[in-house]
Amino acid sequence: MGQLVERPFRIVIDPGHGGIDSGAVSETGIQEKDLVLAIAKQLQADHNEFDGKPAEYFLTRYTDTLISLKDRTKLATALQADLFISLHYNDSPSKTASGIEVYVYNHESPYRQQSIWLGHLLEKRLVVLTGQKSRGVRFANFQVLRELKHTCPAVLVELGFIDHYHNRLKFKIL
Numbered sequence: 132m133g134q135l136v137e138r139p140f141r142i143v144i145d146p147g148h149g150g151i152d153s154g155a156v157s158e159t160g161i162q163e164k165d166l167v168l169a170i171a172k173q174l175q176a177d178h179n180e181f182d183g184k185p186a187e188y189f190l191t192r193y194t195d196t197l198i199s200l201k202d203r204t205k206l207a208t209a210l211q212a213d214l215f216i217s218l219h220y221n222d223s224p225s226k227t228a229s230g231i232e233v234y235v236y237n238h239e240s241p242y243r244q245q246s247i248w249l250g251h252l253l254e255k256r257l258v259v260l261t262g263q264k265s266r267g268v269r270f271a272n273f274q275v276l277r278e279l280k281h282t283c284p285a286v287l288v289e290l291g292f293i294d295h296y297h298n299r300l301k302f303k304i305l
């Protein structure tokens with residue numbers, strides 16, 4: 132009889148964009164790709180558990196390189212991830228737009244309820260940490276969310292608007 136070895140929970144953090152794809156750029160030249168990479172690395176350095184359980188954190192990229200959306204979700208699938216969190220910053224022509232948004236896949240998925248739960252958890256924590264307002268948990272057919280619908284709970288977080296990046300984000304969102 133095989134022995135069941137309980138492995139640590141696996142969380143894949145996906146810093147959006149990279150390389151030639153800078154993502155959103157603030158008026159002062161701050162690039163989304165750099166901010167989300169820094170936050171992802173900090174998250175990984177600061178955490179070894181999730182919800183009281185031992186957890187390992189993996190990043191979809193560790194440097195300033197562009198990875199296709201497909202390869203990001205392939206990595207999560209290959210790792211048999213238990214959670215996938217894609218990190219982004221918002222942009223808006225209206226420079227006064229602000230707040231945190233978390234996206235969940237907008238169609239049926241075996242992980243729908245868990246994704247919504249994770250979305251609300253992150254939304255709540257980010258609002259408290261940063262003092263930004265909540266723009267709510269929203270639903271969208273984003274590729275990374277769609278491709279992981281049979282893999283694990285997955286969310287895409289908009290950590291705020293790039294022009295307000297200097298807010299009090301402390302990185303400790305989990």
Ligand SMILES: [Zn+2]
Binds near residue numbers: 155
């Ligand atoms: Zn983005």
